Amino acid sequence: EIVMTQSPATLSVSPGERATLSCRASESVVRNLAWYQQKPGLAPRLLIHGASTRATGVPARFSGSGSGTEFTLTISSLQSEDFAVYYCQQYKNWPPTYTFGQGTKLEIK
Amino acid sequence: QAQLVESGGGVVQPGTSLELSCVDSRLTFRRNSMHWVRQAPGKGPEWVGVVTNDGRNKYYGDSVGGRFFISRDTSRNTLYLQINSLRLEDTAVYYCVPGDPGDAFHTWGQGTLVTVSS
Numbered sequence: 070e071i072v073m074t075q076s077p078a079t080l081s082v083s084p085g086e087r088a089t090l091s092c093r094a095s096e097s098v099v100r101n102l103a104w105y106q107q108k109p110g111l112a113p114r115l116l117i118h119g120a121s122t123r124a125t126g127v128p129a130r131f132s133g134s135g136s137g138t139e140f141t142l143t144i145s146s147l148q149s150e151d152f153a154v155y156y157c158q159q160y161k162n163w164p165p166t167y168t169f170g171q172g173t174k175l176e177i178k
Numbered sequence: 179q180a181q182l183v184e185s186g187g188g189v190v191q192p193g194t195s196l197e198l199s200c201v202d203s204r205l206t207f208r209r210n211s212m213h214w215v216r217q218a219p220g221k222g223p224e225w226v227g228v229v230t231n232d233g234r235n236k237y238y239g240d241s242v243g244g245r246f247f248i249s250r251d252t253s254r255n256t257l258y259l260q261i262n263s264l265r266l267e268d269t270a271v272y273y274c275v276p277g278d279p280g281d282a283f284h285t286w287g288q289g290t291l292v293t294v295s296s
Contacts, residue, residue: 070240118282125284166237166239
């Protein structure tokens with residue numbers, strides 16, 4: 070099983086500042102990497118797929134980068150609605166053994 | 179209007195069985211593989227399993243063992259998850275999610291909560 074490790078567990082950032090979240094895979098997932106945002110009581114929302122492609126309707130302040138085993142989600146200028154939990158997910162294999170990271174909580178500083 | 183609506187959750191006792199349903203109102207249900215993903219309270223999502231678009235192939239996550247069974251009824255645009263011998267650790271929100279090979283999860287249902295408690 071491919072293990073996804075996110076860091077940090079919690080990130081405190083002020084509105085208007087940049088946030089950088091990291092995700093590491095235990096083996097290469099090429100670019101089969103997605104980022105999700107989740108707010109309390111709601112389902113996860115897809116932000117980024119293919120490591121760097123924004124999903125439909127996602128603001129341009131969200132960007133993804135990386136390949137292989139190291140990935141980054143950057144939020145360029147934090148808005149109040151961006152404070153949430155963020156998960157990375159690999160979807161490399163078929164038959165699938167999709168795995169998620171444990172999450173990074175982005176909180177207001 | 180919600181495109182994916184899960185149902186069947188509730189409070190159940192350990193050792194019992196439960197069947198969850200997901201009605202998909204999208205026009206592409208018959209073309210997509212369909213997944214179940216669960217999320218325990220305070221934890222990250224966990225992939226449960228998938229059934230291919232033709233219903234012939236089913237794959238499951240290592241953690242669910244042989245207790246989970248996924249099926250689909252294309253005539254009803256409905257996905258099912260049968261869970262047998264429920265355990266306390268099966269307590270979670272269960273989501274149905276369309277997803278083809280090599281693609282992320284673009285659309286999620288609202289989820290249905292299963293609470294296993296004696």
